[in-house]
Amino acid sequence: xxxxxxxxxxxxxxxxxxxxxxxxxxxxxxxxxxxxxxxxxxxxxxxxxxxxxxxxxxxxxxxxxxxxxxxxxxxxxxxxxxxxxxxxxxxxxxxxxxxxxxxxxxxxxxxxxxxxxxxxxxxxxxxxxxxxxxxxxxxxxxxxxxxxxxxxxxxxxxxxxxxxxxxxxxxxxxxxxxxxxxxxxxxxxxxxxxxxxxxxxxxxxxxxxxxxxxxxxxxxxxxxxxxxxxxxxxxxxxxxxxxxxxxxxxxxxxxxxxxxxxxxxxxxxxxxxxxxxx
Ligand SMILES: [Mg+2]
Numbered sequence: 001x002x003x004x005x006x007x008x009x010x011x012x013x014x015x016x017x018x019x020x021x022x023x024x025x026x027x028x029x030x031x032x033x034x035x036x037x038x039x040x041x042x043x044x045x046x047x048x049x050x051x052x053x054x055x056x057x058x059x060x061x062x063x064x065x066x067x068x069x070x071x072x073x074x075x076x077x078x079x080x081x082x083x084x085x086x087x088x089x090x091x092x093x094x095x096x097x098x099x100x101x102x103x104x105x106x107x108x109x110x111x112x113x114x115x116x117x118x119x120x121x122x123x124x125x126x127x128x129x130x131x132x133x134x135x136x137x138x139x140x141x142x143x144x145x146x147x148x149x150x151x152x153x154x155x156x157x158x159x160x161x162x163x164x165x166x167x168x169x170x171x172x173x174x175x176x177x178x179x180x181x182x183x184x185x186x187x188x189x190x191x192x193x194x195x196x197x198x199x200x201x202x203x204x205x206x207x208x209x210x211x212x213x214x215x216x217x218x219x220x221x222x223x224x225x226x227x228x229x230x231x232x233x234x235x236x237x238x239x240x241x242x243x244x245x246x247x248x249x250x251x252x253x254x255x256x257x258x259x260x261x262x263x264x265x266x267x268x269x270x271x272x273x274x275x276x277x278x
Pocket of ligand 1: 022023024025
């Protein structure tokens with residue numbers, strides 16, 4: 001396995017015009033800040049160094065996410081939070097989905113993202129035009145999955161092909177102890193079930209909006225006014241591959257989801273640096 005050069009956070013601050021951070025596994029875990037994160041953000045603010053949070057979460061509006069991070073002692077403003085939920089609006093506009101009936105699995109703020117995108121929320125038990133899975137919490141899990149599956153099967157039986165949209169494709173995330181299931185896993189279950197029932201159909205797949213797709217990075221570069229950026233993340237499949245696809249450098253933080261030993265190598269996207277700590 002190829003060795004990855006080590007860097008310190010100070011070297012990254014010197015080398016790049018702005019820093020991009022993943023949230024979970026880098027700055028926070030589910031219940032609080034990770035060691036060194038509050039001090040680092042305070043220092044970046046003191047230095048006037050631009051930084052942005054680039055997160056696959058679609059569970060909180062930026063203003064609510066900022067309030068939560070501020071309670072954790074992280075000095076970050078809503079304008080610095082770029083989340084996959086915010087990608088629903090341009091996606092719905094580009095695909096003429098405004099005004100559609102949208103079944104949503106997620107908490108209240110996912111509904112706000114969909115409303116900002118111009119669609120109408122309907123319960124998953126009713127007929128819908130579009131499905132958005134925004135998060136794994138905020139609804140009765142099994143009942144809602146059953147409703148969505150039943151409705152999708154009746155639609156596919158009629159030959160319909162509703163857009164299936166997944167802002168956050170993460171499968172798992174690190175908790176204070178152990179790991180938790182993320183909503184990307186729900187999409188995998190639905191896709192597997194539908195493919196078993198409709199073998200050969202090519203239209204059974206969720207559209208992924210967040211990392212490793214590039215729209216979040218495009219928005220970060222737009223806000224930062226530069227592509228001289230480094231993405232600091234804990235996941236090879238999302239943070240590091242996304243940065244590689246977008247063509248910016250990246251730094252892998254260990255201790256989150258990634259075990260590098262299981263990853264194939266540079267052909268799939270490889271971090272520019274490893275970062276031992278913040
Ligand atoms: Mg992470």
